[in-house]
Amino acid sequence: MGFLDSVFEFFDCDWPSHKKLKKKPLRTVEIKVKLDCEGCERKVKKSVQGMKGVTQVEVNPKQSKLTVVGYVDPDKVLDRVRHRTGKKVEFWPYVPYDVVPHPYAPGAYDKKAPPGYVRNVVGDPQAGELARATSFEVKYTTAFSDENPNACVII
Numbered sequence: 001m002g003f004l005d006s007v008f009e010f011f012d013c014d015w016p017s018h019k020k021l022k023k024k025p026l027r028t029v030e031i032k033v034k035l036d037c038e039g040c041e042r043k044v045k046k047s048v049q050g051m052k053g054v055t056q057v058e059v060n061p062k063q064s065k066l067t068v069v070g071y072v073d074p075d076k077v078l079d080r081v082r083h084r085t086g087k088k089v090e091f092w093p094y095v096p097y098d099v100v101p102h103p104y105a106p107g108a109y110d111k112k113a114p115p116g117y118v119r120n121v122v123g124d125p126q127a128g129e130l131a132r133a134t135s136f137e138v139k140y141t142t143a144f145s146d147e148n149p150n151a152c153v154i155i
Helices: 003-011 038-049 074-085 135-141
Strands: 027-033 054-060 065-070 089-091 094-096 117-119
Touching: 027 074, 038 054, 038 065, 038 074, 074 089
Parallel strands: none
Antiparallel strands: 027 065, 027 089, 054 065, 094 117
């Protein structure tokens, strides 16, 4: 430690150049965007490649998915793609089939989802209750179902 460092420490000088800048964490942002042709792919890819903090951009046209890796804000990436391309975009709403307790429930199953994926209904309050139900709840709700051959026949 030099003489000037000890003087700065003694007076506790807070110069603007000494402030630590907060660095954004490394994130992976997945976005659903409709891709019709190779031109759309290029346009979507170029829209985010020039962003500050972006380290990797991957476009998957079969799944209509854009993956951006970098030190970026997810909302800014979404707004930039929407503004530059003029396309309807949203955050990737799908999770792997194994994550959801009841993947074929009305709120979770989506015909437009890529193979092996269903809608993420675990944290979504608007999704159907049966999609988030535990096996205990399902057991008692299906006890009186017409599709259950072992259901109660008293009714």
